[in-house]
Amino acid sequence: MSSAAGRTAAAQQLERLVRRVQAQARVPAVSAAVHRADRALWTCTVGGTGNDTALDEQTRFRIGSVTKTFTAVLVMQCRDDGLLDLDDRLDRHLDLPAHGELTVRRLLSHTAGLQREPYGDVWDTLRVPDADRLVAELDRAERVLPPGRRFHYSNLGMALLGRLVGQVRASTWAEVLTERVLTPLGLTSTTVSPGPRAATGYLVDAYSDEAHPEPPSDFGAVGPAAQLWSTATDMARWAAFLADPAAMDATGRVLGPATLEEMRWPVTVTDEALWNAGFGLGLILVPQGDRVVHVGHDGAMPGFLAGAYGRRGGEGTPAAFGAAVLGSSGTSAELLELPHRLLAAAVEHDPAEITPWRPGDPAPAQLRGLLGRWWGEGFQYVFSWRDGTLQARGADDPPGKPPAVFAPQPDRPDVFRTVAGREVGELLRLTRDGDGVVVRMHWATYRFTRHQEAFDGYDFRA
Missing domain, CATH: 3.40.710.10 (DD-peptidase/beta-lactamase superfamily)
Structure with missing residues (x-):
């Protein structure tokens, strides 16, 4: 038809x-x-x-x-x-x-x-x-x-x-x-x-x-x-x-x-x-x-x-x-x-037409190292760069659930404000090591790490 x-x-x-x-x-x-x-x-x-x-x-x-x-x-x-x-x-x-x-x-x-x-x-x-x-x-x-x-x-x-x-x-x-x-x-x-x-x-x-x-x-x-x-x-x-x-x-x-x-x-x-x-x-x-x-x-x-x-x-x-x-x-x-x-x-x-995906601009160099999977509160989250913004969603979120979206704070490097989705209004703070690699984040004051850790810092890989 x-x-x-x-x-x-x-x-x-x-x-x-x-x-x-x-x-x-x-x-x-x-x-x-x-x-x-x-x-x-x-x-x-x-x-x-x-x-x-x-x-x-x-x-x-x-x-x-x-x-x-x-x-x-x-x-x-x-x-x-x-x-x-x-x-x-x-x-x-x-x-x-x-x-x-x-x-x-x-x-x-x-x-x-x-x-x-x-x-x-x-x-x-x-x-x-x-x-x-x-x-x-x-x-x-x-x-x-x-x-x-x-x-x-x-x-x-x-x-x-x-x-x-x-x-x-x-x-x-x-x-x-x-x-x-x-x-x-x-x-x-x-x-x-x-x-x-x-x-x-x-x-x-x-x-x-x-x-x-x-x-x-x-x-x-x-x-x-x-x-x-x-x-x-x-x-x-x-x-x-x-x-x-x-x-x-x-x-x-x-x-x-x-x-x-x-x-x-x-x-x-x-x-x-x-x-x-x-x-x-x-x-x-x-x-x-x-x-x-x-x-x-x-x-x-x-x-x-x-x-x-x-x-x-x-x-x-x-x-x-x-x-x-x-x-x-x-x-x-x-x-x-x-x-x-x-x-x-x-x-x-008569649903709306599906908009084709097209390649976009790369993530800013200072953010590329933080993209991927992080752990917070015992759960896994995925941070990504989409539509020109830093975003995050739970690894197990259903596809239709909107992501959290972050906006940079011009006067505070490595600090972002959550402007949509989970924890809207709260801050995301990045912590880097001496080489500038993001090793830890705090979102709404909760610690996020690359590997699953308990609240006392216990690393399950140890």
Whole structure:
């Protein structure tokens, strides 16, 4: 089968997945997209909008809590610009009647212990507070858990972070979002209001084929948690950015790769017994096995469900790889699993091309003598020169495990900083004999020698 025929067959597999979920889960409208750097954007729409507009790639859906990923990025921009610190208390920047002791970091990771929603029965009445009332009634909201105790999802917490962004930028959350994220990334179909091309959201009856339209709602001051509308194409691109910012934003106009890496680091698990998902700084992390993780968020609002995830790691994963599924039903949970299935199927049926190996530059002369096998803590490690860097990995590490990577310290010869992988942040120090041969190393203060030794220096060759 030719490459073109293989890609066509893979696209048909993806389309079949979408059509099956739309039919079996009984969703009035589904829009899906897959973004990857090495292929044209793939899209699929099934169903109808429920109004007088046609369903196509430009149809907007409510994305609910996927909005939180945008607010989290805005917060991290403020941190990178020196406007706040993640360990700042809220009351350092906002005048609040209560809960000002909670930190930015805790709110981003949903570990602040703040109650889920603003004061009042917002899901019963669909009346949410404006900005002034959100703050005025904050003293009536509970801190239901001690900060840092465990994961507890909070729309109220994300609403406060949105207000914080507006405060430190002397603007509004919506204006900052448009100026600093949507416009630079070209996400022109992502908006705070539905616009004229939006699908109607439904609740589909469990025991009949009736689809009841849900009332439209504006989430007011809680908008930074769930307000946005978007298209599957925009959301697939956004998911690709969250997973691979270097490929989507090469100049770092929105956020640098190191900051996204920080956001993707798991802070907590969402279930203490089943570690099926974790939470970073505003991002959901879903392990897939074999060192693959999907990063993004789900969303739910009356009449709508959404999921947008990017894929990191694993053989066959292309650069800038993200998938999004938006649906006009509030009850079809199968929609939330579909982005993960699309990402897995795309890799299975149309993996990224294997990049050929090519010879590189030799290791610097002063490092050639240390390459090879060393022993530390009773285990064997292999030090090598790859891609222009000094690297190390355990001799028994599985092939997919990333190596430790070291960077030289310009003002300290024979001292390196671990910048990735095992013992990141720690120093590697080389010790040479009188002839300049490296005879010993200390990594994170542990002694490394050419032969296996006990901690007291006993050499098993003796």
